[in-house]
Amino acid sequence: xxxxxxxxxxxxxxxxxxxxxxxxxxxxxxxxxxxxxxxxxxxxxxxxxxxxxxxxxxxxxxxxxxxxxxxxxxxxxxxxxxxxxxxxxxxxxxxxxxxxxxxxxxxxxx
Amino acid sequence: xxxxxxxxxxxxxxxxxxxxxxxxxxxxxxxxxxxxxxxxxxxxxxxxxxxxxxxxxxxxxxxxxxxxxxxxxxxxxxxxxxxxxxxxxxxxxxxxxxxxxxxxxxxxxxxxxx
Numbered sequence: 001x002x003x004x005x006x007x008x009x010x011x012x013x014x015x016x017x018x019x020x021x022x023x024x025x026x027x028x029x030x031x032x033x034x035x036x037x038x039x040x041x042x043x044x045x046x047x048x049x050x051x052x053x054x055x056x057x058x059x060x061x062x063x064x065x066x067x068x069x070x071x072x073x074x075x076x077x078x079x080x081x082x083x084x085x086x087x088x089x090x091x092x093x094x095x096x097x098x099x100x101x102x103x104x105x106x107x108x109x110x
Numbered sequence: 111x112x113x114x115x116x117x118x119x120x121x122x123x124x125x126x127x128x129x130x131x132x133x134x135x136x137x138x139x140x141x142x143x144x145x146x147x148x149x150x151x152x153x154x155x156x157x158x159x160x161x162x163x164x165x166x167x168x169x170x171x172x173x174x175x176x177x178x179x180x181x182x183x184x185x186x187x188x189x190x191x192x193x194x195x196x197x198x199x200x201x202x203x204x205x206x207x208x209x210x211x212x213x214x215x216x217x218x219x220x221x222x223x224x
Contacts, residue, residue, distance in 0.1 A: 100154070
């Protein structure tokens with residue numbers, strides 16, 4: 001069964017604006033990861049947040065994790081046209097496989 | 111200096127044929143994966159190998175047979191191809207067999223079954 005659900009499914013913003021994507025999951029996790037997929041390419045790992053962490057930063061990316069609500073958010077600040085891609089959350093249980101959400105398609109207009 | 115490579119990038123074939131997709135990683139990882147991404151971009155794991163040993167085998171038709179000759183290679187052979195097999199297939203690798211570490215993905219193989 002699919003673990004993660006992402007919201008919104010599609011997001012269109014202007015360059016310079018912030019983009020926020022949300023991910024909800026159903027069962028206990030060991031960690032949660034975010035990946036980016038450019039059109040016609042493979043997935044690229046962005047950031048990993050462990051279940052005992054609440055917030056993590058990497059450059060213009062900020063990820064939060066609320067295990068009580070079983071949800072995570074990815075914030076991209078000061079977006080650029082090059083950020084246009086699909087963004088996926090993926091959850092991992094201890095010793096288990098990585099299960100991906102359905103993704104958010106982000107379009108950043110110049 | 112490609113990390114995870116797959117061949118071919120595109121594969122167009124007729125129903126009923128048998129085809130293979132090859133994957134190689136030069137990252138020194140001990141775990142490799144095959145994923146299937148459908149037309150709605152839903153990505154689902156199919157198989158995982160750790161040090162040439164099968165550790166994840168999802169509910170996949172037995173027409174799909176992975177083979178890992180060594181820990182740097184994981185190939186996928188598909189027999190009697192069906193229309194529903196059309197998808198993009200991604201190979202990935204990571205260090206450690208838990209699946210919870212960062213995974214590195216190949217560029218994908220777009221399979222079209224006519």
